[in-house]
Amino acid sequence: xxxxxxxxxxxxxxxxxxxxxxxxxxxxxxxxxxxxxxxxxxxxxxxxxxxxxxxxxxxxxxxxxxxxxxxxxxxxxxxxxxxxxxxxxxxxxxxxxxxxxxxxxxxxxxxxxx
Amino acid sequence: xxxxxxxxxxxxxxxxxxxxxxxxxxxxxxxxxxxxxxxxxxxxxxxxxxxxxxxxxxxxxxxxxxxxxxxxxxxxxxxxxxxxxxxxxxxxxxxxxxxxxxxxxxxxxxxxxx
Numbered sequence: 001x002x003x004x005x006x007x008x009x010x011x012x013x014x015x016x017x018x019x020x021x022x023x024x025x026x027x028x029x030x031x032x033x034x035x036x037x038x039x040x041x042x043x044x045x046x047x048x049x050x051x052x053x054x055x056x057x058x059x060x061x062x063x064x065x066x067x068x069x070x071x072x073x074x075x076x077x078x079x080x081x082x083x084x085x086x087x088x089x090x091x092x093x094x095x096x097x098x099x100x101x102x103x104x105x106x107x108x109x110x111x112x113x114x
Numbered sequence: 115x116x117x118x119x120x121x122x123x124x125x126x127x128x129x130x131x132x133x134x135x136x137x138x139x140x141x142x143x144x145x146x147x148x149x150x151x152x153x154x155x156x157x158x159x160x161x162x163x164x165x166x167x168x169x170x171x172x173x174x175x176x177x178x179x180x181x182x183x184x185x186x187x188x189x190x191x192x193x194x195x196x197x198x199x200x201x202x203x204x205x206x207x208x209x210x211x212x213x214x215x216x217x218x219x220x221x222x223x224x225x226x227x228x
Contacts, residue, residue, distance in 0.1 A: 004156075036219075043118075043204055043219040044157070089156055101147060101170055102206075102217060104156030 002027045006090050006105035013112050019077040021108045023064075023090035026071065031092040033057075033066050033073040034102070038087045047075075047088070080112045116141055118207050118220035126226045127195050135190045135223045137205030145169075145210060146188040147217060148180060151202040163188055164210075192225075200227045 007022040032051045036044040048057030053068035064075045073090060090105040119138045127133050139146050145164045149157035159172035163182035177193040192199055202224050206217035
């Protein structure tokens with residue numbers, strides 16, 4: 001079945017460092033790909049999405065490119081801030097399967113130190 | 115525009131009891147999905163409701179059941195609670211059940227089973 005694999009955390013960075021969180025997926029169809037962020041004690045917020053190959057999603061300085069050839073959707077940010085500390089989830093949904101349910105990776109915890 | 119709301123925020127139940135969790139979808143959204151997030155894990159899809167009908171189900175036993183009402187709000191019911199049911203339960207709403215429509219999450223209900 002469809003699945004998502006993320007790099008394990010926690011990831012600890014200094015403020016203004018470059019961030020990459022790796023995400024790869026397995027899917028039989030043509031999924032849409034998402035990054036969600038979860039701040040402590042809160043629900044999930046959509047960070048960005050891409051719906052087809054070579055699409056680049058971007059928001060709040062974060063970006064990720066849908067790479068069909070490597071089945072990847074890595075999250076990047078050029079300069080992280082302390083306020084970016086959170087857990088990041090990569091997810092996919094197959095629009096033609098089961099009503100677009102989201103399949104999540106296990107999450108990557110990011111801690112940014114001042 | 116009101117976002118997705120869930121109640122209660124926290125709940126403590128005893129093994130064997132039954133629980134009902136509630137979710138109000140975002141204005142204009144007719145689709146509600148429920149997810150279970152165990153500590154340190156990514157959310158797992160329980161089921162989805164579209165226009166008051168179940169529209170897809172994950173690998174959860176029948177003691178997990180749900181309802182969607184004409185105003186598109188929803189309930190998740192869990193019977194015969196087990197210790198492993200302790201988790202954060204997330205509700206998400208979207209405009210439609212198909213395609214790559216974004217799912218907007220509520221803050222969750224933290225269920226503890228003792």
